[in-house]
Amino acid sequence: MLTHLDCTKCDRRYDPGQRLNLCECGAPLYPRYDLERAAREMRPGHLALREPTMWRYEEVLPVADPEDRISLGEGFTPLVAASRLGALLGLPRLLVKDEGNNPTGSFKARGLSMAVSMARVLGATDVCLPSAGNAGSALAAYAAAAGLKAHVFLPRDIASLFVAETRAYGAHVETVDGLITDAGRVCAEQAREHGWFECATLKEPYRVEGKKTLGYELAEQLSWSLPDAILYPTGGGTGLVGMWKAFEELEQMGFIGPDRPRMYAVQAEGCAPIVKAFAEGLDEAPLWEGAETHAHGIRVPKALADFLILRALRASHGAGVAVSEEEILQGLGDACATAGLFMAPEGAACVAAARKLKAGGDLAPEDRVVVFNTGTGYKYVENLVQAGWNPAAG
Numbered sequence: 001m002l003t004h005l006d007c008t009k010c011d012r013r014y015d016p017g018q019r020l021n022l023c024e025c026g027a028p029l030y031p032r033y034d035l036e037r038a039a040r041e042m043r044p045g046h047l048a049l050r051e052p053t054m055w056r057y058e059e060v061l062p063v064a065d066p067e068d069r070i071s072l073g074e075g076f077t078p079l080v081a082a083s084r085l086g087a088l089l090g091l092p093r094l095l096v097k098d099e100g101n102n103p104t105g106s107f108k109a110r111g112l113s114m115a116v117s118m119a120r121v122l123g124a125t126d127v128c129l130p131s132a133g134n135a136g137s138a139l140a141a142y143a144a145a146a147g148l149k150a151h152v153f154l155p156r157d158i159a160s161l162f163v164a165e166t167r168a169y170g171a172h173v174e175t176v177d178g179l180i181t182d183a184g185r186v187c188a189e190q191a192r193e194h195g196w197f198e199c200a201t202l203k204e205p206y207r208v209e210g211k212k213t214l215g216y217e218l219a220e221q222l223s224w225s226l227p228d229a230i231l232y233p234t235g236g237g238t239g240l241v242g243m244w245k246a247f248e249e250l251e252q253m254g255f256i257g258p259d260r261p262r263m264y265a266v267q268a269e270g271c272a273p274i275v276k277a278f279a280e281g282l283d284e285a286p287l288w289e290g291a292e293t294h295a296h297g298i299r300v301p302k303a304l305a306d307f308l309i310l311r312a313l314r315a316s317h318g319a320g321v322a323v324s325e326e327e328i329l330q331g332l333g334d335a336c337a338t339a340g341l342f343m344a345p346e347g348a349a350c351v352a353a354a355r356k357l358k359a360g361g362d363l364a365p366e367d368r369v370v371v372f373n374t375g376t377g378y379k380y381v382e383n384l385v386q387a388g389w390n391p392a393a394g
């Protein structure tokens with residue numbers, strides 16, 4: 001029931017039957033649906049009987065024919081009531097959405113399952129993106145399952161496991177000096193030269209549709225209510241803007257009312273362009289120079305969707321929060337020791353941010369707070385050791 005694609009910045013509208021990246025004006029495109037029809041078919045009682053993957057929301061997803069889904073079982077991850085961690089942070093109603101349970105170990109599986117499915121439907125043979133690690137391995141895995149060729153561009157200093165895993169799925173992998181923005185430049189040049197379809201964050205319209213299922217799942221897992229606050233580790237921000245889109249769609253379909261959670265974009269002190277732009281009242285976030293953090297997924301100096309992220313933070317009465325490398329390690333240690341969750345450092349950053357927001361009075365003990373653990377910590381051991389992690393020290 002995909003009807004068309006809308007530009008997120010201007011009033012251009014596109015037919016979805018073509019392989020598109022950005023709008024002519026350079027902004028991301030959002031898929032739109034016949035939500036009246038979706039509301040009739042996607043009743044809560046029907047949903048309860050469906051498969052426990054993100055595809056249970058098929059009426060509001062772009063892949064029309066179930067045969068065209070490239071699925072490894074992504075989504076419908078647990079919303080863990082982390083009561084000991086909550087008690088430690090003074091937030092007894094804390095919940096952790098644990099995305100480490102996805103295929104390839106991160107929430108990137110959602111977006112790349114969707115993007116690769118659509119790329120294949122629309123006739124692509126080669127797909128490419130720059131990545132901090134998780135998106136690359138997810139693209140490679142789904143491309144392998146789809147029979148497409150993946151090309152992945154990674155910063156040279158990422159943990160070696162990501163490179164090995166991505167190559168194991170049969171992808172062409174290049175490591176690039178610098179950050180994800182540098183990898184993105186090389187990727188875009190090669191895509192132009194070879195005619196590959198670019199799947200960089202929000203540079204094609206469908207990854208966000210996979211990520212938006214995070215919002216649908218939260219609402220369904222909380223019996224069609226939303227939490228008071230959501231803490232999301234923000235690099236390109238696809239999950240944050242995806243959830244925001246999901247909440248709008250859910251309201252239009254009558255599943256929820258107008259209340260929204262306060263959305264908090266969590267970043268590292270060494271790379272906090274959104275936090276800075278939010279604090280300065282800007283509508284877009286200038287490039288962050290000299291980005292540095294061991295949480296490589298949020299080492300993103302410039303986000304294409306910065307204006308959408310900032311808009312959601314302000315409309316929800318949320319904020320940007322920056323945490324230090326030490327606070328991230330502390331968050332990881334706390335999550336391991338009190339929740340049994342070996343989080344990715346990006347997830348650990350959200351634990352650290354929860355502590356900070358509670359101390360500053362932005363989060364109250366009665367708040368139902370959802371912290372996103374966006375990936376498994378297993379792939380990051382190298383980064384963590386480099387950052388000074390020493391689990392033996394307790």
Ligand SMILES: Cc1ncc(COP(=O)(O)O)c(C=O)c1O
Nearest residue numbers: 134235236237238297346374375
């Ligand atoms: C584990 C993890 N968390 C968070 C992010 C940031 O995600 P987004 O680009 O949607 O903000 C990434 C991106 O690489 C990641 O790998």
